[in-house]
Amino acid sequence: MLTSYLKIAWRTLQKQRGLTFINIAGLAVGLACCLLITLYVLDELSYDRYNTKADRIYRVQADIKFGGNDVHLAVTPDPMGPTLKKDYPQVEQFVRLHQRGTWLVKRAGSPTNLREDNITFADSTLFAVFTLPLLTGDPKRALAEPNTVVISESAAKRHFGKQNPVGQILVFDNNESYRVSGVMQDMPKNAHFHSDFFLAMLSDKYPWGQWLSNNYHTYIVLKPGTDPAVFAQNFETVIQKYAGPQAQQMVGVTIDQFRKSGNRLNYWMTPLTDIHLRSKQQIELAPNGDIQYVYIFSAVALFILLIACINFMNLATARSANRAREVGVRKVLGSERNQLAGQFMTESVLTTVLAMLVALVIVGIALPGFNALAAKEMRIEQLMSPVMLSILVVLPISVGLLAGIYPALFLSSFRPITVLKGKLNVSFRSAGLRSGLVVFQFMMSIILIVGTIIVYRQLTYIRTKNLGFNRERVLKINDAYALNKQAETFRQEVLRLPGVVSGSMSGYLPTPSDRSDQSFFPEGQVDQKKAVSMQKWLVDYDYVQTLGMQLTNGRNFSRGFGSDSSGIILNETAAKLFGGKNIIGKRIATFDNPQNTVLKTYTVLGIVKNFHFESLRRNIGALSLVLEPSTGAVSFRLSSTDLPALLQQIEAKWKGLAPGQPFSYQFMDDSFDEMYRTEQRVGSIALTFALLAVLIACLGLFGLAAFMAEQRTKEIGVRKVLGATTFSIVGLLSKDFLKLVLIAIVLASPIAWWAMTQWLADFAYKVNLEWWVFALAGTVAVSIALLTVSFQSIKAALMNPVKSLRAE
Template identity: 35%
Template sequence: MFKSYFKTAFRFLLKNKTFSFINIIGLATGTLCCLYILLYVQDQYSYDKQHKNVNDVYRVTTTLQLPGDNHKNSTCSPPIVPAMKHDFAEIEQYTRAVPAENFGAPKTLLTYKEKSFYEKDLVYVDSTFFDIFNYHFANGTPVKCLNEPYTVVLVKAVAIKLFGNEDPVGKVITLNNGFGRHDFKVNGVIDESLGKTNIKGSIFIAMNSGGMGDYTMKDQDWGGNNFTYSFIRLRPGASAALLESKLPSFLNKYGAQQMKAIGMTKQLHLQPVRGIHTTSDYEVEMSKTVSPSFLNILLLIAILIQVIACINFMNLSTARASKRAKEVGVRKVIGAGKFDLIKQFLGESFLLAFIGVIIALPLLWLLLPYLNQLTQSDIQLSIFTDYRLWLMLMVLILITGFVAGSYPAFYLSAFKAVKVIKGNFSNQVSAAGIRRSLVVFQFVLSIVLITGIIIIYSQLSYIKNKDLGFDKNQKLVFSFYTSDTQKQLDAYANDLRQLAEVKVVSKSDNYLSQFVPHDHGVYPAGGNMTTAIDAQNIITDENVLKANGIKLISGRNFRLNDTGKVLINETLAKRLGLTLDKAPGTRLYTQYGNNPLTFVEVAGVMKDFNYNSLHADIKAFMFVYDNNPGSFNDLVVSVNSKNYKELLSKIEAIWHKDMPSTPFEYLFLDQEVQKQYEAEITMSQIINSFTLMAILISCLGLFGLAAFSAEQRNKEIGIRKVLGASVSGIVQLLSKDFLQLVLISFVIATPIAWYAMNKWLQAFAYRISLSWWMFALAGVIAVFIALFTVSFQAIKAALSNPIKSLKTE
């Protein structure tokens, strides 16, 4: 029986080539998009699942409340988790990780024999790190690999760059960064073959190896210094919720006095490690995370694309019902039951879904590099080894086949045999109504997606062109990563000033658009630390305003040797209660823990500028003057040349003169600003691409329906032409019904699109206003697409010879 169903289905597909082609291409395209999105989302949710007893591993995070400012940190103070291990029996083990990048060492110079290169992501970790987190050790063993000081574990890519095919274990390499230069013994090489992780590093260094490691181990600050990524593993059966409920009294026991002294309140939370990668609520992470709402949007797009492909199948199947009416009648007369017919038509649907998958798989394999580039990921198509892929394919075939074929199957199987055999069959009004409803549904989805493209593009364009309050254009940034090169920073800056193309050179410990790790509570005379305003700050020199194009609105700029002076922004002045005329000359006080009371003096007030992402409002901020050469590791160079190739060759020549053994690197400030919106740019590219696929599939279905409509009205068109109807009149006749459906779709889609995009824009503190023209443009595009698709068939029908259509029965 199944063989008979298969033969019948296959013959029908061959006989109706256009119908089959449209459905197969639609289902294959939808399946390709849907399958890739499912693989991508699965990949994003797969992070950190490989660790032993991962359900018992948690990260300790912090919520800070300061006067006028709140922070949600993925980190906590250094002494917290060791004390938790001591106080709570339910904690089996703890470990901490401290990225050197967060403390002025974004890159480290690695040297082995004659090989030397910069590497980022150096992380200080406790010796227990590999007890909690499982990595595959390609060389060495995780047991006690970081117990000894000045030992490291390298990721495989770095080990290959340094050692080639040699076994690195036991070999000595030199690390040189802002914390100094020292030799380290390699005790292991790891890779991520066990599974991806958000707890990333390229060089894991023993915590007891000097630098920030020693500082972390000795630090007893319970209020500030929230810079360590801290993890605990609970004993089997221990309750994380119960432990978290004990943390307020625990924190109060050790840190109440310190927090009170700096005017801070603080809460600790436990976050499951397996959920870190799909949480985007924290200010800073060890590596890039992904928003769960973004993944939900992708899943919704995958479902919608597959539904649009299924709708094509339903529409074309019911539209061609009259072609199969006699077949149904004959089958019923010779004894076929309704259930037999349903099985037959569902079988055809499953066959089409299966063929769609067979076509989609090789296409997906071919397009995988482009799709991975689009999503900034590295999805692999493991057809023969990944059972989850086959499970996805089976589920896709079953769901697609059932959804696409269910209505046609029940509709066709319901025909009355007697009426059909007598020739009294006519396409039912209800079926036509459902087809129209499904076309409307398709175009509602398409218009919502088109509107999304327009609004996302407008927001990104707004971000790109918004006046940030500083000038990001024609700015070069040079970073000095090692203590050796930092000693040459002044000499290099002076040499650059001799170039005619260089306008201004400014020294600092950070540059705009980057995360600002330093902040201090400050207050004017008469206040105290409980009323202090938390102000982020960058240490810099007297050229900072000129180099970055920042406007001074009160007081004066820094002068040479202006030690103890600060420039504050408007926001900080307002929060301190200082007017523009009174702020210059005001002393601002601060005190940290048991340290003596210190103060700085306001030299001037700057106009507010967006030194960080437009996702957030401008915070209290100040530049702190310093003339100590050891305080700086960045140069911002403002230039007036558009011939960057020539200019950079001159700058590189000076670099190699001053620092002959150091690799030459530079950044463009405008590109660094743009990197703050990588997630939105990626989302825009993804939505653009998959929206085009959805529109293509919708057009295929509309094309098929237009062809069928023209075929049904063949004689009518012939009579109208004989009576003098023009080609344009016939095209208008055949197109108007479809255009009405698109207009109805536009009316339904507009409020849906407005609600969805308004919610998305809430993530930006600075955003565009939704305007009528954005929705109108989406409607016009949808009408044009529909008109273009339908007109092709309409013109073909209008130009056909009426004699051929009228001479046949």
């Protein structure tokens, strides 16, 4: 029986080649999209699950509100991990990580450094918490001694080639020597952080025991059977016992008084496997993903697949008249309804299986491009994983059954006497379900179009918004500390080059960076109610000018005033917290040592206009500029039109003063754009899938239009004989479809508005959802539908009426 079904199904598909092509093409694109997004979703959900203790590892985090700042941190005080291990038997182990960013690294005796980005201090318990297999070395002792380092296999090849690195010396930043004590496998791609160098925590030069400074990523392993929710209640005890006394010593109030003033200090835990997709804390070890995008892409995959299935259902039921006599004859000859339904279901599944084969080819071709869009490294071999193999088997059968069940039941329900007498009515106007499915198709397409427009509008807004400083043509020289005492000489020599307007040496630039706040007080008033928590940036005389910032009150630092070394410039947010524009000339103080016992006083010289130094997802916080030497960032404003030549000249100056040190630079606008790489990828992916959804919907509409034109061939001929114009006939054939698209616009608009409102909620600064966006999306949908339908309508309208009347 099955063999007979397959033979008949194959012959039917060959006979209706146009319909078969539309169905297979639509289903193949839909299935390919579904497979690509499934690979993406599975990859996102797999993060950190390679750890054997992943279900028991938690990261401790801090929520703090103080001095006008409300922060949610992925870091905690340095004593947090050891204290939890010591005081609570439920804690099996802990590890702290302290990321140190970019360092220059070389083998001892080598004159040339390599720039390394992934360097982290870690406790000796690192390998007891995370599953990081060592190729050589003892995991229990590898980081137990000061000035030891465990390096990745890739780092070992970069620095030592084929030599055994264990026991050899690496020099960091030209002055710190570490002995290689182990080589580990490269960290998996699906880890929420990556490091090629783990330095022994005992070598981290830090004033230990600071409960009020949050600088360490702390992970704990709970013993089996421990309820994490119950254990988290112990954090209040930790606050009262350890953080409270230090806070009272610093600001003179208890924790309870601190909280009653509207402030907040809380610690909590997040599961390791939730960090990548669900954590939105500040000071993450690496940029995270977002579970919201997993949901969005999953929904998009489902919508595109549904659109493709709807095409199949629409075209199958629309073609019912052409197969009505076949059904009637078969029933007269004794075929049961279930046999007819089985035949049509077989055709549906066979079509889907063929579409799946085409989809696999599309996936193979599209995967490199999709990886580039999604910033992934997925491989075609991943389709052979147990999960994907089961999907490859189940998906075409499920889709075939879903797409074919209604047409099968519909076709097999024809009464033989009715169809053999030619009384079957399958007019378009009576096909309510078919119309509803077309509405659904275009509704989903319009939602995707609106989403794409909004994402691109927000990205354009980000790129063009006045940030309070001029980031165009500002060159940042990386690793300027390698110049040591030659840094000022380098700045002066570069300033002499034609095309260089100004230059500055500073601690920070308004680009992505991990920074911490300090508490400032009005002079002589160390009171937590009057404290302002703000960042302190070390700058020079030329910082404000180089970055194109504006002073709204007071003055900039000046070489003509020797007292400016104790001056400070506040941004508008900080000035407001201290009392507004009248703050000029007032004195404010902050603790100048780790123990918070020595106060340093500054005189407010000016107020700089607020500028965005963090993502536009956040409001502008309090910030101050102080005149202190720093080589953390050397930047130059350029005016040259021949940038490649100027960069070569700057590099020559660098190599003359820092031989053997790698020259690395970045333009500030590129650095700023890095904060929005995720949104840019989402915009590109959304645009791609929106176009595919519209394409699939148009394929179905094209087939339906062809069918309707064929069904009304005689009517068109009569109308032309009676004087109807081509334009009027095109309008007649198009209006029913356009009505459905207009209904789709009305239904899609509120859904799209709600969805994009939720997405924009993550941004403190964002575009408005204006009516014209929805009108534009609707116009695009109507235009596409009209073009699709008009092709068949014009073709039918231009047909010779004699031929049309002879057709029946």
